[in-house]
Amino acid sequence: MIYDSGCIACPHCDVIYRFTAEEMVTRTRCVRCGYQLTLGKSEAITRVVGLALTSTILMGIVLFAPFLYLDAGPFDSSASVVDVVLGFATGIMAPLAFAVLVFIILVPLARSVLLIYALAPLLAGYGNAAGAQSALRWAFQLKPWAMAEIFMVGVAVALVKLAGIATVDTGAAFWAFVLLVIVNTLQDTFMCRNTLWTSLATNTA
């Protein structure tokens, strides 16, 4: 046997633990460094897939609906999230536009799609999709690069900066984005590494 499925190691300090089946479904922390080893959430996979689907649909609304309206006397404009990204897309600023696109749209969307791809077959009773392991691993690895919530704080700061010169109204995409941030935060609280990896490894369908 190449590995012991009853053992897990703390990724932060390397201490190994042998948990019983009952302990695996509770919340456990590393005794030495405090890292959360298991989150102990029931129905974690159903919830992660459900929230990932919600998040994908919300992202569709975010992309195509207006995000903010600006009204400054005779001039008004509206900007969708795509406009925000394209605002940079000229000359030497193009790489920055691409980075903003990646952090606020592509990475959050990719995480949802990867999670659905890796975990939905488990719910439907099918065998693992090809490359499901890589998909799940990337969904975890991309987490720090999904910056939707940081973008929302940026929006708040921008609104204050504009308060003196114009009236700003929020569009449908703004509220969809707020929901998206909440859904993604909720989703992360269900993403127990141990539960998801064990389920994927023991799927024999």
Next chain:
Amino acid sequence: MDIPGHQHSLTTARDAGMVACTSCGIVARPDVASCPRCHARMQSRNDGSIQRVLAWLIAGLIVYVPANMYPMLRTTQMFKSQDSTIVGGVVDLIHHHAYAIAAIVFVASVVIPVGKFIVIAYLAVLLSRPHNKDPHKLHILHSAVEFIGRWSMIDVFVVAILVALVQFDVLASIKPGLAAACFALSVVFTMLSAQAFDPRLIWDFTDEGTAQ
């Protein structure tokens, strides 16, 4: 400190002659190159981790200089242009009496990046030789840097939103400055620096200490 003697009962994967996967947590024989469960690359300790940390840190420091010198934003109103740097933007907010927002931008764009440079450099230098610091405190420092680093992106997003919204030709327009790109790069490089860190190194010296 923890309960005396408690740490003696803890076994690390390396003590057990095994190698742990940092991606999925499985413990495997040391002869496997990639994790049998999640296919991630497996190493008992990330060789050259400190060197990668320092390389990304230096890259981050280099681009942080122009990020503070060049303008973040160029605001044009009635044919008059005004450039504002990162710190200038904070000062503007204070003039508008938006103190809370000014504090958020100042913390995200100045306090966090500078604090991150100091903490990462401190950890990298400290862990490349024997030390007698409390590993629990070092671990908190590392976790804090990894958690908080991404929030520095706020100012870049502010620039993106302002540029997209304020486009009324000659009357009023906002264009991004070179500093926006430099600052974004600096945040990305320091995030990579913090991620290159193998936190298991923090605890290794303690292991040797208790073994003796």
